[in-house]
Amino acid sequence: MGHPVEGKRFEVTRVIDFTARAFLACGATEDAARKTARHLIGADLRGVDTHGIVRLPLYVSRVQKGLMDARSAPELIRESATTAVFDGRNALGQYVAHEAMQRAIDKARDHDLGVVTVRHSNHYGAAAEYALMAAEAGMIGMTTTNTAPLMPPKGGAARRVGNNPLSIGVPSRLKAPLTLDIALSVVAAWNLMLAHGRGEKIPLGWALDSEGNPTDDPYQGFVGGGTLLPIAGHKGFGLALMMDVLSGVLSGGQFANQTRGLKSEEPVGVSHFMLAINVEAFMPLAEFHERIDELVRLMKSAPRRDGVSELMVPGEPEHRKMVQRQAEGILIEDRVIRELDAMADSLEIERLGVESP
Amino acid sequence: MGHPVEGKRFEVTRVIDFTARAFLACGATEDAARKTARHLIGADLRGVDTHGIVRLPLYVSRVQKGLMDARSAPELIRESATTAVFDGRNALGQYVAHEAMQRAIDKARDHDLGVVTVRHSNHYGAAAEYALMAAEAGMIGMTTTNTAPLMPPKGGAARRVGNNPLSIGVPSRLKAPLTLDIALSVVAAWNLMLAHGRGEKIPLGWALDSEGNPTDDPYQGFVGGGTLLPIAGHKGFGLALMMDVLSGVLSGGQFANQTRGLKSEEPVGVSHFMLAINVEAFMPLAEFHERIDELVRLMKSAPRRDGVSELMVPGEPEHRKMVQRQAEGILIEDRVIRELDAMADSLEIERLGVESP
Secondary structure (H helix, E strand, C coil), X not given: CCCCCCEXXXXXXXXXXXXXXXXXXXXXXXXXXXXXXXHHHHHHHCCCHHHCHHHHHHHHHHHHCCCCCCCCCCEEEEECCCEEEEECCCCCHHHHHHHHHHHHHHHHHHHCEEEEEEEEECCCCCCHHHHHHHHHCCEEEEEEECCCCCECCCCECCCCECCCCEEEEECCCCCCCEEEEECCECCCHHHHHHHHHCCCCCCCCCEECCCCCECCCHHHHCCCCCEECECCCHHHHHHHHHHHHHHHHCCCCCCHHHCCCCCCCCCCCEEEEEEEEXXXXXXXXXXXXXXXXXXXXXXXXXXXXXXXXXXXXXXXHHXXXXXXXXXXXXXXXXXXXXXXHHHHHHHCCXXXXXXXX | CCCCCCEEEECHHHHHHHHHHHHHHCCCCHHHHHHHHHHHHHHHHCCCHHHCHHHHHHHHHHHHCCCCCCCCCCEEEEECCCEEEEECCCCCHHHHHHHHHHHHHHXXXXXXXXXXXXXXXXXXXXXXXXXXXXXXXXXXXXXXXXXXXXXXXXXXXXXXXXXXXEEEEECCCCXXXXXXXXXXXXXXXXXXXXXXXXXXXXXXXCEECCCCCECCCHHHHCCCCCEECECCCHHHHHHHHHHHHHHHXXXXXXXXXXCXXXXXXXXXXXXXXXXXXXXXXXXXXXXXXXXXXHHHHHHHCCCECCCCCCCCCCCHHHHHHHHHHHHHCEEEEHHHHHXXXXXXXXXXXXXXXXXXX
16 A cells, blocks of 8 residues: 565465475365465465465464364265356365366266366355466366355445455456456455554545444444444345355355354355356357457557557556566565464474575 | 337237237248237337337338348257357247247256357347246346447547447345346436437446537437447446457357448347356245345345335346236337337238227
8 A cells, every 4th residue: 555565585385385384384285275375375476465475374284273274174975967066165265266166167067068067165265266277278267265254235334245356357368367356345444454554544435434334444344343334335245145155055054154264263254156168169269269369459449538658458567566576576574474474383384484495 | 218209008918919910910920920910019128118119110121121030940050958040040039039038948957057149140139038038947047248339448539449238147035036137328328319319418437429429419429420339438348348258259150340220231140149057056936036035135225225114135126017017018218119019011911900800
């Protein structure tokens, strides 16, 4: 948010390896640890810093407290040619989500469509990670997850629904994959916590206080029992509720305010939804690629407002971050490095900052 | 918008019959005429007056000018067990959309999932009509369509993407079906035309002028070459673009600013997307119904803001309108009745206002 960050840069592979070592030390299999690490650091790579390495100490502390089970694996509960339901069995969320989207992709490869829902999972990080898996497989991918309850129903004054993200990924030959990943609150809770830490006010329209009144006090808007406001009023509330139907309700898992946040002393119990649509069922993939090229060209070549130097499509800013970070490494705040060091010590693994032998 | 309307009330069945007669007189089959009439007036019933009978004279005039073909029918271009692509062949949009969603539902009944896309279609009216078809069949339905280009890319100053509606319908035993139907612009173009007709200003944030600058002049914001703003900034633009990928791109039809509006002298060439998810693949329908009951109960029982007497879920306000209109009839403005009378005369059919023999 414009504030300078004190930190250090680390090579991407080093950060991924460190993260995988942490999960291995928690008892995860090599496969689960690698997949979780790749998707968690995938968020950092694409500039979604709030969903990346910064969460690792919290994840590990939840494993250490028995609130999240790094040794667990998702269990297939129900399956048809085109659909499946997994019980995430409180395993690492990114690992569970990866397995679920992979199964949706496999079904779509054989039967053109696949929908997989998951219950009893954990925070799965950046939703785009899974939509992109489908896109890389030549499929349109769509995913949502419910989150801890954060937003009120329209006219309400208590948290009843998450800011449930929606991500859609589109196969293309573009350098920057066309990918949407949006949370359905005006801003993430993170922004309120940042403002609170800095003693700043927040704009009206971000949050309500615990009585349901507009507030510019970030404490009242979140920690003090307030609610985050959905995007676009009733439209955002309605979308978030429908995302909960697809994930929480359709998976047989927890929904609405039955889920918990990462600070809770219970498993969070979130649910996911994965959809894969095989483009080849509709037209040859090469033709689809050409059509996406044209769609993107039509957007980027539009006349611009004064002062705007370039028009970008969804996924493009994230791709630029990725190219930059692959070259320059990932900047981690000193505050976070200290947390990671303490975590590494508690797991008896090498610290991130120590050169590998 | 709070202005009193001079008009008359008509029984719902009379309005549907009149509408069907108009399409029959245009050369439609009995089946196509009834389906189109039912979905068109379905919008009036549910309070979406902008997408109902008020459009009929324009539809008929497009048929009379050869811009829309009431005699045509959709043609199946490509099909698999779970997917299909229709060419709408410029037939009545509501009829085409009905056939497409019905096919998606049939596929989902046999194979748990169905996706049908449609190209070269016409304005399909209220999106919720088709999502509700799926819900009534025990399926989660999702539909979108592209529209005439109305909104700019983020930072742009020209129309490149429609305000492409997204509708999701959910099966339940609730009296009011849980249904979302949202357009992805802050307001519909209709609101700007109303304000312009009344000589009123519009709030900043609804539209940009033709240079891409914020405007409070409804003429500059729409007829004068402006653009409607998407909900939630880049989030709404991204969603609208993805809806165009699902409908325009995946159907092999027109997309972005290749589509046309209802005032154009060319076929509008819009595309649709229909998804049906068979709930029974995930859990017994009765169990799903119970879970939806509980989800809705959790929303409606939340603490309320001061001055709010009741919390409603998406679809509930529309259902109340429907109950009221089924009892009291549909109020049609005198201005619209005069247009309908002139249209009836030109088609040599009985006027709406004349008692059937």
